[in-house]
Amino acid sequence: MKIALDAMGGDYAPPVAVEGGVWAAREYGIEVILIGREGDVQRELAKYDTSGLSVPIVHASQVIEMEEHPAAAVKAKQDSSMVVGMDLVKRGEADVFVSAGNSGGVMAAALFRLGRIRGIKRPALSTIYPTTTGLCFMLDVGANTDCKPEYLLQFAYMGVAYAERVLGIVNPRVGIVSNGEEETKGSILVQEAHQMLKKSGLNFIGNVEGKDIPAGMADVVVTDGFTGNVIAKLSEGLATSLLGIIKEEVKKSPLATVGALLSKPAFDKVKKRLDYAEFGGAPLLGVDGVVIVAHGRSNAKAIKNAIGVARQAVEGRMVEIIKEGITGGLKIKEES
Amino acid sequence: MKIALDAMGGDYAPPVAVEGGVWAAREYGIEVILIGREGDVQRELAKYDTSGLSVPIVHASQVIEMEEHPAAAVKAKQDSSMVVGMDLVKRGEADVFVSAGNSGGVMAAALFRLGRIRGIKRPALSTIYPTTTGLCFMLDVGANTDCKPEYLLQFAYMGVAYAERVLGIVNPRVGIVSNGEEETKGSILVQEAHQMLKKSGLNFIGNVEGKDIPAGMADVVVTDGFTGNVIAKLSEGLATSLLGIIKEEVKKSPLATVGALLSKPAFDKVKKRLDYAEFGGAPLLGVDGVVIVAHGRSNAKAIKNAIGVARQAVEGRMVEIIKEGITGGLKIKEES
Numbered sequence: 207m208k209i210a211l212d213a214m215g216g217d218y219a220p221p222v223a224v225e226g227g228v229w230a231a232r233e234y235g236i237e238v239i240l241i242g243r244e245g246d247v248q249r250e251l252a253k254y255d256t257s258g259l260s261v262p263i264v265h266a267s268q269v270i271e272m273e274e275h276p277a278a279a280v281k282a283k284q285d286s287s288m289v290v291g292m293d294l295v296k297r298g299e300a301d302v303f304v305s306a307g308n309s310g311g312v313m314a315a316a317l318f319r320l321g322r323i324r325g326i327k328r329p330a331l332s333t334i335y336p337t338t339t340g341l342c343f344m345l346d347v348g349a350n351t352d353c354k355p356e357y358l359l360q361f362a363y364m365g366v367a368y369a370e371r372v373l374g375i376v377n378p379r380v381g382i383v384s385n386g387e388e389e390t391k392g393s394i395l396v397q398e399a400h401q402m403l404k405k406s407g408l409n410f411i412g413n414v415e416g417k418d419i420p421a422g423m424a425d426v427v428v429t430d431g432f433t434g435n436v437i438a439k440l441s442e443g444l445a446t447s448l449l450g451i452i453k454e455e456v457k458k459s460p461l462a463t464v465g466a467l468l469s470k471p472a473f474d475k476v477k478k479r480l481d482y483a484e485f486g487g488a489p490l491l492g493v494d495g496v497v498i499v500a501h502g503r504s505n506a507k508a509i510k511n512a513i514g515v516a517r518q519a520v521e522g523r524m525v526e527i528i529k530e531g532i533t534g535g536l537k538i539k540e541e542s
Numbered sequence: 543m544k545i546a547l548d549a550m551g552g553d554y555a556p557p558v559a560v561e562g563g564v565w566a567a568r569e570y571g572i573e574v575i576l577i578g579r580e581g582d583v584q585r586e587l588a589k590y591d592t593s594g595l596s597v598p599i600v601h602a603s604q605v606i607e608m609e610e611h612p613a614a615a616v617k618a619k620q621d622s623s624m625v626v627g628m629d630l631v632k633r634g635e636a637d638v639f640v641s642a643g644n645s646g647g648v649m650a651a652a653l654f655r656l657g658r659i660r661g662i663k664r665p666a667l668s669t670i671y672p673t674t675t676g677l678c679f680m681l682d683v684g685a686n687t688d689c690k691p692e693y694l695l696q697f698a699y700m701g702v703a704y705a706e707r708v709l710g711i712v713n714p715r716v717g718i719v720s721n722g723e724e725e726t727k728g729s730i731l732v733q734e735a736h737q738m739l740k741k742s743g744l745n746f747i748g749n750v751e752g753k754d755i756p757a758g759m760a761d762v763v764v765t766d767g768f769t770g771n772v773i774a775k776l777s778e779g780l781a782t783s784l785l786g787i788i789k790e791e792v793k794k795s796p797l798a799t800v801g802a803l804l805s806k807p808a809f810d811k812v813k814k815r816l817d818y819a820e821f822g823g824a825p826l827l828g829v830d831g832v833v834i835v836a837h838g839r840s841n842a843k844a845i846k847n848a849i850g851v852a853r854q855a856v857e858g859r860m861v862e863i864i865k866e867g868i869t870g871g872l873k874i875k876e877e878s
Contacts (some may be wrong), residue, residue: 275726306809338783348721351729385684385771389612393687393768416772417779432729433769436752437776443753444780447674451815452788455808464804472802478789522665 207520209513210300213242213250214269215307216504218360220331224250225308226509226512231259239300241266241287245362266290272502276310280318288312292319293453302516306509307439313349313490314362320495323529325362328357331365331431333438334485343378344419344427345491347434354421355398358382358428359406364491365426366408367531369506372489372522380406381414381424381524383433389413395430403428403444445480455539496524543856546636546850549578549586550605550623551643552840555784560586560877562845567595567844577602577623577635581754584794602626602870608838612646613698616654626649628655629832638852642836642845647687647827656831659865664693665828666700667767667835669774670821673758679705679714680755680763681827683770691734694718694764695742701762701825702744703867708825708858717750717760725749730765739764772783785809822847825855 211227213220216226220242228251231238237260240247244265251261268286271281280289288307292315305312309331329363330346345361346353362380369378380401384392391398403410406445414424419437429437456466466473478484487500495509496519500512546590549556556578558845573596580601581752587597599868604622605743616625626645628651630636641648645667650699658665666682680681681697682689700876705714717735727738727749739746750760765773792802802809815822822844823836832855836848 250684273724274573337690338787349734351721372562383657385687385768385775388609391687396768415779416776417777418772419783420780420783432721432732433772435578436719436769439771440752440754440755440773441722441780444756444777445784446753447756448781448784448816449810450672452808452812455811456805458808461804461807466805466808468797468800469792469805471797471800472788472794475791476788480784 207517208237208239208300209516210239210241210291210294210303211509211513212287212291212305212307213240213247214266214498215305216509217272217304217502218486218505220246221328222504222506223509225254225506226438226504226513228254228256228259228261229506229510230513231261233406234514235424236260236517237262241291241292241294261485264290269309270308270311271307274308274311274316276308279308279311279337280314284537289319291496292316295497297319297355301520302496302498304445304498304500304512304516306502306504306512309348309499309502312497312499315492316493316495316497318472320497321491323492323494323525326364327360328353329490331451332365332368332488332491334488335419335438335441336479337420341485342419342422342427343373344426344429346429346431347438347471348422349490350431352432353395353430355395358395358399358430359402360492361425362403362406363429364528367527368489368524369426371527372524373410375425375524377409377424379411379423380408380413380426380428381418382414383419383427383429386411387413387415388534397450399428401451435535437456449477459518484511486513487526488517489516491528494525543853544575544636545575545852546575546627546630546639547575547582547622547849548627548641548643549576551641552836552837552845554841555642556582556586558624558840558842558844561590561842562840562849564592564595565842566591566787566849567597567625570850572596572853574849575600575630577627577630578605578861580604581677588747590662594762597601598707600626600630606644606647606876610644610647612644613869615644615647616650616759624651625655628652628831631833632640632656638832638838640832640848640852642838642840642848645684645835645838648680648833652826652829652833653833658736659828659830659861661698662700662828664689665826666697667826668701668704668824670824671755671763671774671777672815673756675758677821678755678758678761678763679709680765680770680774682765683765683774684767686767688768689731689766691731694731694735694766696828698744698762698764700864701764703813704825704827704860705762707859709853712759712872713745714761715759716744716762716764717747718756719763719765720749720751723749723751729857731829737766738790785813793813796850820847822849822851823870825852825860827864834858863864
């Protein structure tokens with residue numbers, strides 16, 4: 207298997223991306239193609255003992271920065287690591303592209319170079335969301351701010367395909383984010399999508415409220431990219447804030463400090479459960495190629511784990527499965 | 543000052559509502575009118591020593607339950623505690639109505655009986671949101687699932703009026719919830735509202751992302767009722783889940799248990815900072831009367847504190863202030 211890694215993508219690239227890439231090549235015994243400015247990447251690579259590893263460099267002279275406008279940047283920078291990486295996948299020279307860079311840029315590059323899967327109206331960005339009972343798979347988390355009901359239906363089909371075949375969740379429970387349990391609750395968009403989901407043939411459990419997501423009520427959580435983005439960022443921010451407040455309060459008392467030292471193992475476990483580095487990355491679903499998006503603040507471990515996710519997605523035949531799922535889904539819809 | 547309290551509203555009513563009402567009458571030295579089924583309320587009231595307190599009962603034979611459809615229930619139950627309470631405010635026999643009941647029902651009863659403030663397109667449900675630096679005031683959290691940009695502008699004016707005059711926040715920073723910092727980010731609704739807010743004359747700091755809300759980046763957070771509801775419920779659920787996970791992990795190790803005992807004071811402080819009972823309730827803004835909505839799961843302390851909020855809102859001349867703010871706001875808009 208060949209993984210194309212955006213060596214210039216993420217807040218701490220290229221050092222952290224290269225470190226994670228080398229780590230993954232060693233841990234998984236796979237080829238990791240490092241894409242970026244050859245000099246910069248070579249300099250980082252020289253820090254590691256890569257004997258016996260397959261970590262070739264493919265030169266790309268440009269970089270799409272985090273704050274750039276996605277579509278404009280992709281059009282202007284045809285020799286960027288993102289565009290070069292997508293082209294490797296397109297030509298079959300890599301099985302998957304992994305990037306911790308500007309997620310809108312990854313989406314735009316994927317759309318321009320790989321295109322959508324036939325029948326998919328809008329690709330979606332996904333994320334793995336840690337819950338009290340394990341995890342759930344949420345989409346869209348930012349690709350499509352204004353959606354139509356049929357997009358949400360397709361997100362559900364794609365999410366279920368991924369959850370079943372890559373994450374190994376049996377008969378995943380699908381929920382749609384709303385502001386109340388009853389099917390009459392929700393925006394016009396959500397109410398219409400709810401009715402479509404009821405007839406979808408999926409294991410649809412209905413509306414999930416904000417509180418139901420961290421409680422693990424659904425395995426696949428469907429929402430528009432605006433709401434999903436707010437949920438994902440709020441959850442990360444709130445978890446960080448809460449752990450910060452607890453730490454701060456604990457520090458205020460000398461006795462509490464002893465307490466904190468003693469309960470540190472428990473805290474570390476909680477942090478690990480919430481740490482996006484453990485999940486690594488999540489797929490861009492609906493484009494005609496396997497693309498994994500990692501967190502912009504990814505450390506080396508997160509990059510390594512994102513490559514692990516990439517490997518699972520390729521082995522799980524992610525794109526083929528979605529194609530089959532969509533066909534199945536459309537069939538069910540036509541029959542109903 | 544006379545407070546009309548929905549003695550039948552909330553998951554634990556009437557016992558908890560009556561307890562909170564008596565508590566508030568004693569603590570604030572004000573009249574608390576208990577509205578509900580006379581026999582039920584009298585039975586609860588008999589449990590307390592009310593000598594020297596002013597806690598009259600006003601009979602209302604019906605109750606709007608938590609799961610009822612708001613508008614239908616209000617129309618069908620004209621002798622419900624909510625409708626009777628609104629009528630007391632309407633006739634000037636009470637200064638404010640407080641309820642922990644079905645919030646949609648409170649909204650519907652307020653709209654039918656008190657009506658909107660002239661010039662206000664849509665009333666909004668608000669909430670006090672605890673942040674790492676203190677608190678922020680967020681609206682709408684559920685009254686209007688599908689909004690127009692001008693509704694969000696009005697929510698901002700009302701929110702600022704309340705934050706300044708009742709919460710005592712000087713020149714409150716206003717943010718609009720979006721999926722990115724840049725003003726080009728967001729749904730069509732948010733992008734249009736952003737442009738209006740820029741010209742509003744308010745202290746508008748631009749878009750706030752999910753992570754910025756718990757971090758306390760804005761004092762007044764404006765959003766549509768769908769997103770606001772998801773944010774409020776997600777935050778409450780996530781905080782509960784997180785504290786639960788920490789507790790669970792702490793329990794797993796004998797040493798950690800000692801640690802937990804020692805750091806308990808810190809945990810208790812964190813819980814207190816997150817506890818909605820401390821905030822009590824938040825106003826329904828934009829209706830022509832002061833109405834405070836408390837959490838459905840309110841305990842007696844939350845009811846007591848909601849009455850405290852009601853008192854502040856009346857003293858702060860909430861309705862008059864909004865009327866003035868709206869006038870000012872509309873002026874600014876016309877000039878721009």
